[in-house]
Amino acid sequence: MAELNAVEIRQVSKIFGFGEFAFAAVDNTSVSIRQNEFFTLLGPSGCGKTTLLRLIAGFEYPTSGEILLNGENIAAMPPFKRPINTVFQSYALFPHMTVAENIGFGLTMLGKPKQEIKSRVDAMLKLVRMEALAGRRTSQISGGQQQRVALARALAPQPKVLLLDEPLSALDYKLRKDMQIELKRLQAETGITFIFVTHDQEEALTMSDRIAVMSSGKILQVGNPREIYDAPADRFVADFIGETNFLKGRIGSVVNGVADVDTSVAGRISATVPQDFHAEGEVTVVLRPEHATLCPPDQPAACQMSGTLENVVYFGTDTHYHVRLSDGETVFTLREQNKPLQAARFSAGDRVGIALEANAARVLRN
Amino acid sequence: MARAFSIRRQRGFTAIAVACFFALYLPIGVLVFYSFNAGESLASFDGISLRWFAKAFQNQQVIDASIRSLQIASVAAVVATIAATMAALATTRTEPYRGLTLKYAFINQPLMIPEIVTAVALLIFFARIKIWTGYSGLGYLIAAHTAFCIPFAYLPIRARLENMDLTLEKAAADLYATPWNAFRYVTLPLLWPGILAGFMLAFVISLDDVVITEFVKSAGQDTLPTYMLGQIRRSITPEMNAISTLFLLLSIGVVTVFFIVNRKRV
Numbered sequence: 001m002a003e004l005n006a007v008e009i010r011q012v013s014k015i016f017g018f019g020e021f022a023f024a025a026v027d028n029t030s031v032s033i034r035q036n037e038f039f040t041l042l043g044p045s046g047c048g049k050t051t052l053l054r055l056i057a058g059f060e061y062p063t064s065g066e067i068l069l070n071g072e073n074i075a076a077m078p079p080f081k082r083p084i085n086t087v088f089q090s091y092a093l094f095p096h097m098t099v100a101e102n103i104g105f106g107l108t109m110l111g112k113p114k115q116e117i118k119s120r121v122d123a124m125l126k127l128v129r130m131e132a133l134a135g136r137r138t139s140q141i142s143g144g145q146q147q148r149v150a151l152a153r154a155l156a157p158q159p160k161v162l163l164l165d166e167p168l169s170a171l172d173y174k175l176r177k178d179m180q181i182e183l184k185r186l187q188a189e190t191g192i193t194f195i196f197v198t199h200d201q202e203e204a205l206t207m208s209d210r211i212a213v214m215s216s217g218k219i220l221q222v223g224n225p226r227e228i229y230d231a232p233a234d235r236f237v238a239d240f241i242g243e244t245n246f247l248k249g250r251i252g253s254v255v256n257g258v259a260d261v262d263t264s265v266a267g268r269i270s271a272t273v274p275q276d277f278h279a280e281g282e283v284t285v286v287l288r289p290e291h292a293t294l295c296p297p298d299q300p301a302a303c304q305m306s307g308t309l310e311n312v313v314y315f316g317t318d319t320h321y322h323v324r325l326s327d328g329e330t331v332f333t334l335r336e337q338n339k340p341l342q343a344a345r346f347s348a349g350d351r352v353g354i355a356l357e358a359n360a361a362r363v364l365r366n
Numbered sequence: 367m368a369r370a371f372s373i374r375r376q377r378g379f380t381a382i383a384v385a386c387f388f389a390l391y392l393p394i395g396v397l398v399f400y401s402f403n404a405g406e407s408l409a410s411f412d413g414i415s416l417r418w419f420a421k422a423f424q425n426q427q428v429i430d431a432s433i434r435s436l437q438i439a440s441v442a443a444v445v446a447t448i449a450a451t452m453a454a455l456a457t458t459r460t461e462p463y464r465g466l467t468l469k470y471a472f473i474n475q476p477l478m479i480p481e482i483v484t485a486v487a488l489l490i491f492f493a494r495i496k497i498w499t500g501y502s503g504l505g506y507l508i509a510a511h512t513a514f515c516i517p518f519a520y521l522p523i524r525a526r527l528e529n530m531d532l533t534l535e536k537a538a539a540d541l542y543a544t545p546w547n548a549f550r551y552v553t554l555p556l557l558w559p560g561i562l563a564g565f566m567l568a569f570v571i572s573l574d575d576v577v578i579t580e581f582v583k584s585a586g587q588d589t590l591p592t593y594m595l596g597q598i599r600r601s602i603t604p605e606m607n608a609i610s611t612l613f614l615l616l617s618i619g620v621v622t623v624f625f626i627v628n629r630k631r632v
Contacts, residue, residue, distance in 0.1 A: 059536055079539040080548075092537035096555045105551075106541035157542065 004071045006161055006193040007033040007056060012065030012075075014051050014217075025051040026062070027217035033161075033195060034210075038187050040196045042204040043214035044240065049197045052214070053163050056195065058082050069160060080109075085154035086163040089170070091146045093138040099149050100125070100134040106157035124152040127186065144175045151183075155190060164196045168203065180207055201241050205229060213237045231274065234365055238286045245287040245332050251279045251363065259363055261285055265325045266305045266354075271361035284364040289335040291360035294321060294346055295353040303353025307332065311348050319344075323352060398614070401607035408602055418608035428609060431593040435573055438504065438589065442511035443519070443569040449512070450519035450564055451557070458527040474521075476514040484514070485581035492582055502584045510582050511572045518571050519564035526560025566624040570617055 014026040026048045033039045041049040054060045056067060058079030067075040074082055085106065093102050103124050107117045125131045128148040133141055138149065147167060154162055164183075168176045184207060187194050198204055204211050205225040212222045213236075221233035232238035235246070249263035259273045261283060271285045295303045307325040316338070323332045332354060346352055373379060401419070405412030422428050453473050457466065476484065492506045534556070538548035576591045583592060590613060597606060 057540060059539075079536075080542050080544055084540075086537070086540045088533055088537060090531065090533055092531065092533040094534060094537070094552060105538070105543075109538075109542040109544075109547055109551075153541070 003035055005032040005068070006035045006037065006070065007195065008068040009052070010066040010068065012055060012062045012067060014055060014060060015063040024217045026055065029217065029219050031212055031219050031222060033193060036191050036193055038184070038194045038196065038207060038209045040198060040204045040208040040211045041214055042198055042201060042211050044199055047214040048217040049214045050165060053165055053195065053197050056161070057084060057086050057163050083160045084163060085157060085159040086165065087150050087154045087167045089166045091150040093146055093149055093153070095138055097138070098134065099130060099136050099138060099141065102138060102149055103152045103156050105153060110157060120156055124156045127155070127189070128152045143170060144179070147171065147179060151186065155186070155192070159192060161193045161195060164194060166198055183207065205241070213240060231362065232286065232364070235284065238364060243289050243333055245289065247285045247287065247330070249283060249285055250281065251283045254279070261361070261363065265327050265330055269304060269356065269361050271363045272359060273363045274365055277365050279363050285361045286364050287356065287361050289320065289333045291357045292334040293336060293355050294334065295355045297351045297353040299353065303355050305332065305354040307352065307354070309346050309348055309350045309352050312344065312346070321346070323354060394614070397607050398611050400604055401611040403604045403607070406603060408604060418604040419612070421605050422608045422612065427588070427593060431588045431590045434504070434587065435589040438507050438511050439569050439572040441508050442515050442572045443565050445512045446515035446568045447519045447561060447565040450516050450523055451561055453516070453520055454524040454527050458524060474517040477517050481577045485578045488578060489581040504587065506582050507579060507587065510578050511575065514575070514578060515568035515572050519568040522563040522567065523557065523560040526557055530556055562624055562627060566620060570620060573617070
């Protein structure tokens with residue numbers, strides 16, 4: 001028998017307002033989250049990811065559908081009965097309690113014996129490396145430390161599932177990077193299923209076992225980071241995750257999953273076709289910026305495309321080039337890694353060619 | 367270099383401020399000063415003495431009126447604070463809806479209706495009830511004081527609730543606190559300074575009331591302010607000043623105690 005899913009969302013809708021003002025924050029959505037998985041809900045603000053999280057936590061009740069926790073329907077259960085804990089975006093630490101009291105709150109509410117609470121709180125303080133600050137008020141510790149206390153407080157009652165609502169968004173860049181590694185470590189050590197909400201695609205790609213990309217209350221694609229990045233299901237996912245170039249073209253013959261696409265700007269290029277997708281007529285081809293390089297325009301054999309370099313943006317590790325293609329409309333973005341002591345090869349205004357790497361192009365499901 | 371605008375550096379600021387402070391405190395200063403008068407009159411100061419304080423402490427009527435004032439204020443402030451806390455919870459822990467503003471107006475009715483109107487209304491209303499029930503105890507005064515104390519207790523409690531992060535109660539519910547436990551362990555401790563401030567305001571307002579008390583009280587139910595009012599109609603001796611000074615000290619004492627208690631919990 002297959003293992004039960006940690007959380008299963010079955011055809012859940014959440015509708016706010018009535019009549020003509022009705023608005024589906026979550027729209028007939030289904031998704032399964034596996035045991036011990038780091039699962040991320042990713043999408044722009046207003047896509048319904050936070051509402052979905054609140055439905056799992058119990059702060060909202062679904063208008064329709066079922067939410068199963070280890071096979072049990074909890075859709076109508078109040079939050080204080082659900083063995084699920086949340087790390088809030090604002091941390092929501094209790095200001096009238098010490099760090100240790102905050103961490104012990106859940107266990108106290110569950111009526112655990114004092115001795116057990118104490119040893120569990122000590123273990124949690126150790127887990128998040130906050131032993132020295134146990135007696136402090138939460139107003140007397142830094143933002144990063146508050147973050148750790150919020151995590152420890154949510155992990156202390158050993159929930160079946162931990163929900164994290166954009167917990168890193170208030171931290172500065174360096175601290176956020178550290179906490180990303182910290183979160184992965186905590187998940188591995190505790191073996192608890194994490195459901196993480198973020199609008200930061202880089203964060204989602206680096207941390208998740210699997211990602212669900214959401215837009216307008218619907219889940220568009222579920223997959224591991226590589227699948228989401230390399231094989232986006234549709235235009236929204238391709239556009240939201242990383243940078244993407246879209247080229248229009250007419251599809252020709254398809255052999256072994258590789259199509260011959262006739263594009264107006266790049267001539268004929270080979271593009272991978274998604275399995276079980278029968279493409280015909282007009283299609284869109286996607287190309288990632290790092291799968292193309294600039295080449296001198298006088299070598300037409302090596303370059304599929306040509307255009308005028310509009311601007312050059314230096315990013316430290318790499319350089320981004322924006323090229324207006326020969327049709328005068330499309331702007332193609334590409335990215336080259338910087339080498340040691342390399343002088344700029346091209347500057348804005350130059351005529352340039354663009355070479356595509358093999359297998360770089362992919363036909364988009366529309 | 368241009369300095370930031372500061373009202374303290376404007377021409378005439380000091381003069382206006384000093385004038386205002388004089389208007390506020392000079393009459394009270396004079397009143398307190400004459401309570402130490404050794405003479406019989408308020409017209410001339412004949413040396414320092416505590417004789418009027420001694421006289422006030424021996425005056426049974428003053429003692430009775432003071433005790434009655436404290437009784438009424440204590441009970442009225444406690445009941446009003448409980449009612450105000452519940453009203454504040456009910457009006458802030460809800461999605462805004464049509465009619466909520468009207469509800470605020472209803473709760474704050476005593477602030478808007480002229481006190482004399484309420485006093486006359488209560489006089490007539492309670493007179494009826496007295497005839498029906500035959501009861502003429504302190505209950506009427508306590509009920510009236512409770513009613514007009516509610517908005518004074520309500521305002522600071524509501525202000526405190528509105529500044530409280532609602533996520534905290536969500537976090538408590540998330541951590542297995544039943545609605546009652548979330549209130550008991552999170553909302554109430556955080557609300558406590560507001561409740562204390564509301565109680566203090568209600569207590570002082572009740573202690574101070576003349577108009578409604580004068581209309582509602584039965585014979586022999588003088589509170590300290592109505593007793594003083596009655597005395598002033600006859601003859602004024604520095605005893606009144608002494609009583610006023612003691613009253614002032616009591617008020618300052620109450621405010622100070624609550625301020626200190628309030629400051630300890632953040």
